[in-house]
Amino acid sequence: MPFDPNLLAHTRHLLVFTGAGVSAESGIATFRDKLDGLWARCDPTQLASAEGFRADPALVWGWYQMRRAGIARARPNPAHLAIAALARRVPRLTLVTQNVDDLHERAGSTDVLHLHGRLEDFRCFTCSRPATTAVALAADAREGRRSDPPCCASCGGPLRPGVVWFGETLPEQVLDQAFAAAQQCDLLLSVGTSGVVQPAASIPRLALAAGATLLHVNPQPVMTGHPREFALTGNAGKVLPELLEAAFG
Numbered sequence: 001m002p003f004d005p006n007l008l009a010h011t012r013h014l015l016v017f018t019g020a021g022v023s024a025e026s027g028i029a030t031f032r033d034k035l036d037g038l039w040a041r042c043d044p045t046q047l048a049s050a051e052g053f054r055a056d057p058a059l060v061w062g063w064y065q066m067r068r069a070g071i072a073r074a075r076p077n078p079a080h081l082a083i084a085a086l087a088r089r090v091p092r093l094t095l096v097t098q099n100v101d102d103l104h105e106r107a108g109s110t111d112v113l114h115l116h117g118r119l120e121d122f123r124c125f126t127c128s129r130p131a132t133t134a135v136a137l138a139a140d141a142r143e144g145r146r147s148d149p150p151c152c153a154s155c156g157g158p159l160r161p162g163v164v165w166f167g168e169t170l171p172e173q174v175l176d177q178a179f180a181a182a183q184q185c186d187l188l189l190s191v192g193t194s195g196v197v198q199p200a201a202s203i204p205r206l207a208l209a210a211g212a213t214l215l216h217v218n219p220q221p222v223m224t225g226h227p228r229e230f231a232l233t234g235n236a237g238k239v240l241p242e243l244l245e246a247a248f249g
């Protein structure tokens, strides 16, 4: 059965749950895309881990600097803009993202719940103190080189990005707010995520279990077979503006 846009038009609490695919059309590689250059033989699950950082801090820091440079050059795409516009159309919208970029904010979304942290935050790998000075983006970052992390002003340890790596716990308050929204929403719009990384991937399942409808937007098949689950197959930058038009005219 196709998704009826009237359901969106009559939604009271919409939970938008995004993954790397929402930023793909801004030119940001998704997490499971093949890596280029120095990182072609690296596994992102190794790079995004404390073990990977401990083994080779300059490799991991260089990868993050390269991604930071790409995000600084990128612009929000029609999918980010459509999500920001949705907040003006429904009585209540909660935006939960797994992304560490700031493209939702730059599109005009507010109160974004970042489950996996943000690339622009830093803390010390050794003593965990947050770094108060902004980290400069080296001019060669976009070329993708190894790069030694800056040192902590308190203990001299290496700084690390304030993101959530594999094996680390998610920010508790953010996760609690996301789970609460999953249990309260009447529609969950899941955009551009493979839905394999836990505990984030349990959010759509939690919403279904609490009685919500689930709508996926993804060019790949992601349905699990639940009777209240729907999919719009395609790129978010095309599908979301069309969905808005169909629901609100």
Ligand code: BJW
Residues within 6 Å of the ligand: 018, 019, 020, 021, 022, 024, 025, 030, 031, 032, 033, 048, 098, 099, 100, 116, 163, 164, 165, 166, 167, 168, 169, 170, 191, 192, 193, 194, 195, 196, 197, 198, 199, 217, 218, 219, 220, 234, 235, 236, 237
């Ligand atoms: C488009 C598109 C377009 C493309 N339009 N769509 C239960 C079972 C098994 C394992 C675990 C479990 N619970 C926990 C684990 C372990 C682990 C885990 O889930 N592993 C799985 C891989 C199996 N989880 C953890 O370790 C988490 N921590 C934890 O559980 O702590 C508790 C604990 C601690 C200690 C001991 C024991 C327990 C932490 C997970 C942190 C994930 N972090 C990362 C890196 C963030 C920093 C960074 O960016 O560098 O987060 S990993 C990476 O995956 C990143 C993403 O946010 C996340 C999700 O990826 P996403 O967004 O779905 O991207 P892709 O690339 O997978 O998919 C893109 C999608 O877009 C695709 O579907 C495309 O088709 C689509 N697409 N173009 C629309 N134009």
Ligand code: ZN
Residues within 6 Å of the ligand: 124, 125, 126, 127, 128, 129, 152, 153, 154, 155, 156, 157
């Ligand atoms: Zn320190």
